[in-house]
Amino acid sequence: MTVPEEMATTRSGPTKARILAAASQLLLEQGTTSLSVRAIAQQAGVSTMGIYSHFDGKQGVFDALYREGFERLARALERALKIPDPREAARLGTQLYLELAQDYESHYRLMFGERAGRFEPSETARADALRAFELLVQLMAKLMPVRNSGATHLCHAVAFWAQLHGYVSLQQQMLPHLPAQQDWDKQVLRTMDDMIERLAQGDVPGAQR
Amino acid sequence: MTVPEEMATTRSGPTKARILAAASQLLLEQGTTSLSVRAIAQQAGVSTMGIYSHFDGKQGVFDALYREGFERLARALERALKIPDPREAARLGTQLYLELAQDYESHYRLMFGERAGRFEPSETARADALRAFELLVQLMAKLMPVRNSGATHLCHAVAFWAQLHGYVSLQQQMLPHLPAQQDWDKQVLRTMDDMIERLAQGDVPGAQR
DNA sequence: GCCATGATATAACAGTGTTATGATCTGTCA
């Protein structure tokens, strides 16, 4: 029905980008709960209806922000994959992941759970998420002995992701309520380092039968 | 629309419990997004104002559900702590944690992030959460060599929790979008088993400097 | 020139949490 390429030259292109930028900024500053259609429209200098002309309502904007977050994550993992040394690559990937989760906390929460309102990512958005995950699998595969199967890579990528995401999630939501945790970031990096070392040495006892 | 006889004896006591039960049921069936004040009131056979008489509005109801979830978790961990063998205790704790996350998914999501609307747990609610966490620390302390410090116990309890919560969180939110993961539960239990074994053997390389 | 199409603005609708206001009922005390 709509052909974005042709409209991009006229005027809807920039305004669409401006709406997205406004939404992203509001999301960064005030979180998902304060992100209303009217607020986005006002911030972008557009009528409320503009959100429905250029996007598919709030769903569409959330979808774009969701994709934006996963594209950022994919770029970070690609950057890590360029490092030749597998352990260094995995470490950089971990570090960039943590930085992204910290700098774009609201985006991160939109990506992982917290489906604000009734938001569900679209098919294409989920494809972006999947692509980021595949890059993580590559990062893990690089780390492990070559004779391991793809299924093994996938298992350990999920375990690695779960550990990392678990830390981020707990930090974002429970950390202020927990007994004083000094050097949280250091502990996370140390734990992930240990995990990387174990994977590199193939020391995963009952991992694959 | 008069109130029936049976509940007229002592008004505020049972009705408060009935509201909470109705909210909990609606949360289980329809999730946080469909949990409106009017829906709770209707389900409980109470006027909308009843939510504000017996609770402090929606915040209060969410707070009660939050506490309910963490009390359930604490009971599960207490049950696990009764097992004499440390490894078996940790394994049972893991299993009960996973069951709770599955059977009360919406409660779990309310407890960990997804602060629906502008919900923030109260002081007492956070105390309940902290108590559940302390039981987890006990479960970990039981597992580890006695000469380790309390700080070490805490670090590993957090790492354990992060791994477990990470799995649950990914399962709840990303699993349907990931490439086919057969035997997810089995993988989780295996990973946690490995972690338990490492902790029991004191095999935590760079964990404490 | 004109018309058609898309973006705009305004308003309205249904829903949300919350507050205000009397009316009704309960328990207590004189």
Add this chain to the structure above:
DNA sequence: TGACAGATCATAACACTGTTATATCATGGC
């Protein structure tokens, strides 16, 4: 028993939310 105090009730209103409808306006193509 009778009456007052306080809690609980129903109803309505307010300020929001996302969304839809409608009418005005500007622009591009013939």
